Amino acid sequence: MECISVFDMLKIGVGPSSSHTLGPWRAAERWIDELQEHKQFETVATIDVYLYGSLSLTGKGHATDVAVVMGLLGADPETVPTASIDPTLEELKQSGQLKLGGKKSIPFGFESNIHFKKEFLPFHANGMRFEARLEDGTTVQETYYSIGGGFVVKEALEHAKENKQVFKSFPCPIKTGDELLNYCQTKAKPISEVVLENELSLRTPTEIDKEINRVWSTMLECMYLGCHTEGVLPGGLNVRRRAYEMHQKLKGELSYSNPQEWLEVIRKTTVKFRQIFKWVSCFALSVNEVNASLGRVVTAPTNGSAGVIPAVLMYYMVIENHKADFEHIKKFLLVAGEIGSIFKKGATISAAMGGCQAEIGVSSAMAAGALTELLGGTPDQVLIAAEIAMEHHLGLTCDPIGGLVQVPCIERNSMGAIKAINAAELALDTDPKDAKVPLDKVVSTMWETAKDMNTKYKETSEGGLAVGVFLSDC
Numbered sequence: 217m218e219c220i221s222v223f224d225m226l227k228i229g230v231g232p233s234s235s236h237t238l239g240p241w242r243a244a245e246r247w248i249d250e251l252q253e254h255k256q257f258e259t260v261a262t263i264d265v266y267l268y269g270s271l272s273l274t275g276k277g278h279a280t281d282v283a284v285v286m287g288l289l290g291a292d293p294e295t296v297p298t299a300s301i302d303p304t305l306e307e308l309k310q311s312g313q314l315k316l317g318g319k320k321s322i323p324f325g326f327e328s329n330i331h332f333k334k335e336f337l338p339f340h341a342n343g344m345r346f347e348a349r350l351e352d353g354t355t356v357q358e359t360y361y362s363i364g365g366g367f368v369v370k371e372a373l374e375h376a377k378e379n380k381q382v383f384k385s386f387p388c389p390i391k392t393g394d395e396l397l398n399y400c401q402t403k404a405k406p407i408s409e410v411v412l413e414n415e416l417s418l419r420t421p422t423e424i425d426k427e428i429n430r431v432w433s434t435m436l437e438c439m440y441l442g443c444h445t446e447g448v449l450p451g452g453l454n455v456r457r458r459a460y461e462m463h464q465k466l467k468g469e470l471s472y473s474n475p476q477e478w479l480e481v482i483r484k485t486t487v488k489f490r491q492i493f494k495w496v497s498c499f500a501l502s503v504n505e506v507n508a509s510l511g512r513v514v515t516a517p518t519n520g521s522a523g524v525i526p527a528v529l530m531y532y533m534v535i536e537n538h539k540a541d542f543e544h545i546k547k548f549l550l551v552a553g554e555i556g557s558i559f560k561k562g563a564t565i566s567a568a569m570g571g572c573q574a575e576i577g578v579s580s581a582m583a584a585g586a587l588t589e590l591l592g593g594t595p596d597q598v599l600i601a602a603e604i605a606m607e608h609h610l611g612l613t614c615d616p617i618g619g620l621v622q623v624p625c626i627e628r629n630s631m632g633a634i635k636a637i638n639a640a641e642l643a644l645d646t647d648p649k650d651a652k653v654p655l656d657k658v659v660s661t662m663w664e665t666a667k668d669m670n671t672k673y674k675e676t677s678e679g680g681l682a683v684g685v686f687l688s689d690c
Contacts, residue, residue: 219385219386219389219390219414220557220560220561221414221415221418221553222411222415222549222550222552222553222554222557223427223431223553224365224367224553224557225365225515225516225517225552225553225556225557225560226431226514226515226516226517226549226552226553227365227366227514227515228293228294228430228431228434228512228513228514228515229241229293229294229366229512229513229514229515229519230283230286230293230296230298230301230510230511230512230513231279231506231507231508231509231510231511231512231513231519231522231621232278232279232507232508232509232510232519232520232620232621233278233279233280233518233519233520233621234364234365234366234515234517234518234519234520235270235342235362235363235364235365235366235518235566235567235568235675236270236271236274236275236278236279236280236283236342236362236675237278237279237280237282237283237519238283238293238366238515238519239342239362239363239364239366239367239368240267240271240280240283240284240287240344240362241283241284241286241287241293242287242293242366242368243284243287243344243346243360243362243368244265244283244284244285244286244287244288244346245287245290245292246360246368247346247358247360248287248288248290248316248317250358251348251356252317254356256348256350256356257316257317257319257320258320259350259351259352260316260320260322260348260349260350260351261322261348261349261350261351262322262323262324262329262348262349263288263314263316263322263324263329263346263347263348263349264329264330264331264346264347265284265288265329265330265331265344265345265346265347266331266333266344266345266346266347267280267281267284267330267331267332267333267343267344268333268334268335268336268337268342268343268344268345269334269335269336269337269340269341269342269343269568269676270336270341270342270568270674270675270676271341271342271343271344271362272332272333272334273334273619273675273676273677273678274616274619274675274676274677275332275619276332276619277451277616277618277619277620277621277677278619278620278621279510281326281330282301282305282510284330284344285305285308285314285324285326285330286301286304286305288314288316288317288324289304289308289314289315289316289317289318290315290316290317290318290319291304291318293512294512298510298511298512301510308324309325309326312324312325336671337359337361337371339361339371340361340362340363340369340566340568340569341566341568341569341671341674341675342361342362342363342364342566342568343359343360343361343371344359344360344361344362345357345358345359345360346358346359346360358370358371359371362566363564363566363569364517364518364560364564364565364566364567364568364569364574364575365515365517365518365556365560365565365566366515366518367560386414386417387413387414387417388410388413388414390410390414390554390557390558391558391561391562392558392561392562392656392659393558393599393602393654393655393656393659394654394656396410396554396558396595396599397595397596397599400595401595406547406589406595407550407551407554407585407589407595407598408546408547408550408551408589410554411550411551411553411554412424412550415550425542425546428542428545428546428549428550429542431514431549432529432545432549434512434513434514435503435513435514435516435525435526435529436475436526437475437512438502438503438506438507438511438512438513438514438522438526439499439502439503439526439527439530440475440478440502441502441506441511442457442459442460442501442502442503442504442505442506442511443459443460443463443498443499443502444460444463445457445459445460445505445506446460446461449505449508449509449620449622450508450509450510451508451618451620451622452618452620453617453618453620453622453623455508455620455622455623455626457505458501458505459498459501459502459505462494462497462498462501463498463502466482466485466491466494466495466498467481467482467485468485470484470485479533479534482495482530482534483534483535483538486534486535492531492535493634495530495531495534495535496527496528496530496531496630496633496634496637497527497630497633497634499523499526499527499530499531499633500523500524500526500527500629500630500632500633501523501626501627501629501630502523503522503523503526503527503629504520504522504523504621504625504626504629505626507519507520507522507523507621508620508621508622508625508626514526516552516556516579516582517556517559517560517565517575517578517579517582518565518566518567518575518579519621520567520572520575520576520621520625521575521576521578521579521628521629521632522579522629523626523629523630523632523633524576524579524580524582524583524629524632524633524636525549525552525579525582525583525586527583527629527630527633528583528584528586528587528633528636528637529545529548529549529583529586529587531587531633531637532544532548532587532590532591533545536590536591537590544590547586547589547590548586548587548589548590549586551582551585551586551589551598552582552583552585552586553582555581555582555585555586555598555599555602556578556579556581556582558655558659559574559578559581559606559659559662562656562659562660562663563659563660563662563663563666564663564666565578567614567674567675568614568674568675568676569666569674570662570663570665570666570669570674571611571612571613571614571665571666571669571673571674571675572609572612572613572614572625572628573606573609573610573611573612573662573665573666574662574666575614576609576612576628576629576631576632577605577606577609577610577612577632577662578606579629579632579636580605580606580609580632580633580635580636580639581601581602581603581605581606581609581636581639582602583605583632583633583636584601584602584604584605584635584636584637584639584640584643585598585599585601585602585605585640586598587601587636587637587640588600588601588640588643588644591640591644592644593640593643593644594648596648596651597643597644597646597648598643599654599655600643600646600648600651600655601636601639601640601642601643601644602639602655603651603653603654603655603657603658604639604642604643605632605635605636605639606655606658606659606662607653607658608635608639609632609635610658610661610662610665611665611669612628613669613673613674613679613680614673614674614675615673615677615679615680615681615682615683616675616677616681616682617677617681617682617685618677618682619677619682623681623685624681
């Protein structure tokens with residue numbers, strides 16, 4: 217039985233993509249660790265990186281080459297100052313030297329040592345190979361696959377195509393929605409408490425609270441930064457940041473000096489429906505504008521869909537329940553993480569495998585279910601909400617213009633958040649006996665849809681808006 221922690225689904229990292237940025241970054245770190253384990257690190261003379269499939273086709277726009285280099289340098293995506301990335305890379309380009317793992321200098325050039333190969337490797341669309349020539353002339357290499365959400369597997373795991381991994385066992389091992397409901401009914405507990413029981417098998421209560429707080433703090437800081445940064449996003453599309461101007465109009469003349477005071481200002485300005493609607497959109501846009509500029513976000517379940525969950529959680533905290541506290545945040549993220557893991561186990565969270573239904577669709581389902589529990593819904597209604605949200609994202613393609621996580625990606629987070637709120641409300645008014653489509657059925661349907669979807673609509677920028685809109689028009 218696969219057991220995925222909430223903190224596997226909600227990872228902190230640098231944008232713009234969990235599969236194309238965070239995954240390759242982690243793969244590079246992992247490769248260095250393996251070189252050290254095999255006593256080969258000290259004798260590395262040169263290295264080459266080969267990016268395949270979707271990593272090649274949209275790698276430039278997704279900063280895959282940047283991520284690989286940062287990983288090779290030994291930087292940690294959770295803690296590296298994002299403002300230091302550009303200067304670090306510029307220094308490398310000027311010197312032509314890469315300090316492997318932060319320790320050993322070797323010759324390296326972006327153009328000469330990173331190779332973009334359009335062909336697809338057999339196990340997953342996001343394949344990469346690291347190759348080192350040692351001082352004695354021998355060559356060692358390893359192949360990894362970035363399978364979505366920052367998860368990385370090696371080529372030796374021949375089941376990577378189905379996105380399956382083996383994790384530690386939980387007290388309540390859960391693969392499907394039905395299994396989750398059975399535990400809730402048997403234990404007479406809400407979903408959040410069942411998930412917490414599993415997490416307690418891995419971490420102490422203090423450790424869990426610390427990680428939840430770290431995830432939420434990153435989300436809040438990301439929204440705050442996005443709402444207070446104006447200008448144009450990098451990459452050449454000249455996409456203007458919208459969260460800043462939306463935020464200025466919504467907050468009016470009210471002042472504050474930190475994120476906590478900011479929350480109080482928002483609570484005072486959400487009177488009309490249109491304002492509520494705009495605030496939720498503003499939250500979602502702000503996160504993904506930060507993500508698009510190599511900022512730090514939380515994969516939820518991916519970077520490209522990172523804005524949905526914080527936007528919906530903010531909706532609950534500043535609109536639905538002004539007295540919301542850490543326990544509400546904790547329950548929300550526990551439920552969201554569990555729903556995301558069900559989709560990962562039964563389908564995919566990789567746009568390169570399933571299109572954007574696997575990112576925005578899954579994030580909307582995660583947020584819808586989590587919001588439903590906080591609003592008093594039963595475990596059955598939580599899963600109904602998740603099903604409704606995904607049902608209305610089925611078939612959504614991934615067709616980023618210019619290979620950038622900007623158009624249509626940023627707006628899709630706003631749409632996913634609004635759909636999640638609507639799905640929760642619909643679920644709360646639904647008698648479980650009347651529900652026609654169980655969550656597990658929509659999960660399997662999403663996976664079948666993913667397999668039927670043409671490859672050009674799976675994060676390759678070879679179909680849809682990516683070719684229907686000329687870059688010269690942007």
